[in-house]
Amino acid sequence: MTGWTKAEPEGLRQTIRDAITQGKAGEMTSTERAGSPGSEIAYPEVQMHVVRPTEPVTGRVVRNELCVGRKAASFVRHVEIDVSGTPLEKSFRAGQSFGVIAPGEDAKGKPHKVRLYSIAAPTAGEDGNGCVLSTTVKRVLDENWEDHKLFLGVASNYICDCQEGDEILVSGPNGKRFLIPAKPEDHDYVFIATGTGIAPFRGMLLDLLNSGCQSRIVLIMGVPYATDLIYDDFFRDLESKHTNFTYVTALSRHNQPDGKGPMYVQGRLETDRELLAPILRSDRALVYACGLAGMELGIFQEMARLLEGEDLEQYLQCDADALADVASWTRKMIHKQVKPTRRVFLEVY
Numbered sequence: 001m002t003g004w005t006k007a008e009p010e011g012l013r014q015t016i017r018d019a020i021t022q023g024k025a026g027e028m029t030s031t032e033r034a035g036s037p038g039s040e041i042a043y044p045e046v047q048m049h050v051v052r053p054t055e056p057v058t059g060r061v062v063r064n065e066l067c068v069g070r071k072a073a074s075f076v077r078h079v080e081i082d083v084s085g086t087p088l089e090k091s092f093r094a095g096q097s098f099g100v101i102a103p104g105e106d107a108k109g110k111p112h113k114v115r116l117y118s119i120a121a122p123t124a125g126e127d128g129n130g131c132v133l134s135t136t137v138k139r140v141l142d143e144n145w146e147d148h149k150l151f152l153g154v155a156s157n158y159i160c161d162c163q164e165g166d167e168i169l170v171s172g173p174n175g176k177r178f179l180i181p182a183k184p185e186d187h188d189y190v191f192i193a194t195g196t197g198i199a200p201f202r203g204m205l206l207d208l209l210n211s212g213c214q215s216r217i218v219l220i221m222g223v224p225y226a227t228d229l230i231y232d233d234f235f236r237d238l239e240s241k242h243t244n245f246t247y248v249t250a251l252s253r254h255n256q257p258d259g260k261g262p263m264y265v266q267g268r269l270e271t272d273r274e275l276l277a278p279i280l281r282s283d284r285a286l287v288y289a290c291g292l293a294g295m296e297l298g299i300f301q302e303m304a305r306l307l308e309g310e311d312l313e314q315y316l317q318c319d320a321d322a323l324a325d326v327a328s329w330t331r332k333m334i335h336k337q338v339k340p341t342r343r344v345f346l347e348v349y
């Protein structure tokens with residue numbers, strides 16, 4: 001794996017700060033509903049669907065590298081795409097996603113449908129000028145349902161196979177909610193990722209830290225084994241340079257480096273409660289979770305065990321019956337008996 005740190009020219013710092021706080025349109029809007037915790041948070045104006053998947057534009061792959069350890073169980077690649085000269089240039093923000101349309105046709109003879117990929121680049125792009133976006137793609141490998149032969153996911157393998165210089169059809173940007181607020185300094189951040197759910201946090205962290213934001217930021221990264229950690233060197237390097245940023249990993253099928261047993265991401269809310277509880281109990285924290293569908297259940301259960309009363313209500317509004325039996329929560333209860341507030345941001349797929 002290569003180093004992921006990009007040198008930050010001094011002159012860019014203000015430009016980045018401006019990009020984060022103003023967006024391309026230069027406006028801030030308060031888009032939140034009144035009445036729930038987090039309702040006062042203002043978010044930057046974002047552009048969406050400037051390029052429709054039915055009329056995609058051509059980008060060019062300029063970098064494609066493995067971003068997990070050589071012995072990782074899965075193949076995850078960091079892919080950078082130059083979209084300069086297209087409407088996607090300077091149109092995206094960290095936290096949004098974009099579409100990829102693989103060439104060819106599906107089993108019904110129709111063009112492949114668009115697949116979405118989270119933007120891993122900061123808002124200013126990998127190049128600092130909003131021309132190069134990036135993502136973090138895991139090759140989907142499976143057994144075919146019909147004949148149990150190897151099944152290769154269409155878009156993920158297409159992107160991972162791309163060579164530098166190859167053209168690629170892209171659309172977007174997509175998403176207007178999974179964002180850093182317009183005033184980043186007003187908040188502390190707990191980012192929780194499983195697998196490629198790390199992608200948007202790479203961009204958000206670069207936006208926050210490169211702009212000089214002094215907020216407390218914790219990233220919890222969950223994977224099966226240490227070799228599966230994505231951008232591991234990059235995050236360790238960021239942590240060594242920024243005292244306000246803490247990088248915590250959770251290995252689900254192996255003991256932790258500190259000797260603790262296997263755990264999922266939510267396990268860190270318990271083992272690292274001295275770090276996380278004060279942040280979550282303050283009225284500044286925002287919680288972001290991205291990755292495997294279903295990860296939110298365990299996180300919410302652990303939050304309900306860690307926090308009480310008003311502290312918990314900042315993030316979850318729970319029916320009394322549900323609160324009395326946290327262990328029996330199911331995914332179906334989320335958004336019904338267990339409602340995340342506007343201070344919780346979820347992107348699971």
Ligand SMILES: Cc1cc2nc3c(=O)[nH]c(=O)nc-3n(C[C@H](O)[C@H](O)[C@H](O)COP(=O)(O)OP(=O)(O)OC[C@H]3O[C@@H](n4cnc5c(N)ncnc54)[C@H](O)[C@@H]3O)c2cc1C
Pocket residue numbers: 097115116117118119135136137138139140142143144145146151152153154155156157196197199347348349
């Ligand atoms: C908002 C959002 C952001 C995302 N961000 C990322 C990201 O940053 N990185 C990333 O890697 N992914 C991301 N994804 C997922 C991505 O969009 C794709 O779903 C993923 O890459 C799989 O697409 P594919 O074309 O390779 O697989 P597909 O060809 O679409 O197959 C998908 C699944 O269908 C099953 N399947 C279909 N047909 C068969 C068959 N005949 N036999 C067996 N199994 C079959 C397979 O199990 C496979 O897992 C994101 C999704 C969303 C919604």
